[in-house]
Amino acid sequence: MALTLTWYGHATLGMETAGYKILVDPFFSGNPAASTTADKTQADFILVSHGHGDHVGDALAIAKRTGSLIISNFEIASWLEQQGVKTHGQHIGGGFKHPFGYLKLTQALHGSALPDGSYGGNPAGFLLTTNEGQKVYIACDTGLFGDMRLIGEEGIDLAVLPIGDNFTMGPDDALRAVKLLQPKHVIPVHYNTWGLIAQDPHAWAERVQTETEAKVHVLQPGQSFSI
Ligand code: NI
Ligand code: MN
DSSP states (O other), rough: OEEEEEEEEOOOOOEEETTTTEEEEETTTOOOSSSOGGOOOSEEEOOOOSSSSSHHTTTTHHHHHOOOEEEEEHHHHHHHHTTTTOOOOOOOEEEEEETTEEEEEEEOSSOOHHHHTOOOHHHEEEEEEEEEEEEEEESSSSSOTTTTTHHTTTOOOOEEEOOOOOSSSOOHHHHHHHHHHSSEEEEEEEEESSSGGGOOOHHHHHHHHHHHSSSEOOHHHHEEEEO
């Protein structure tokens, strides 16, 4: 197995690959869907997609406790570094070979203001190529965009897509995203955290599996999937 991905509820993910633990958008405190707590979490690296509180979340506290390196866009990385943690700033379209794989930031159609009102740069998604060559695309908070087709051209093994609607793609646009990306496997996230983004992931999975070749894996918070 090249990569194991765990969904902790909302948009919070853990990945294990090449012996490293990577957290994505670690939102535990105040997250009604969280399957664990920030103080129980370990991370070598933390990826932050954009500045909103449900994504920056507990990144600072976890990084301070564990010494993990936070990877985000340049503006968020600078903001976090000023608060005493190690960071690595990248930007959209730029990739870097980290110990756990080659990580590229992708565009996302969303906002990115930081919790204290600071400028959070542009929101991003993540395209990770593991050291064994598997491609994982985490769209993060975004609306549908046609250039998902370009991302799909890379050959996506696993796509993690929001389906909650209101703040991000809803089920209809997330289905169109699957058609553009043509991933082998899909995991839906960013739904059922609050009533405002309530969705039926199983109904969505059926539509995706009827209309595309992708296999959908509906996880419960705390559950994992490996490729
Ligand atoms: Ni957001
Ligand atoms: Mn969000």
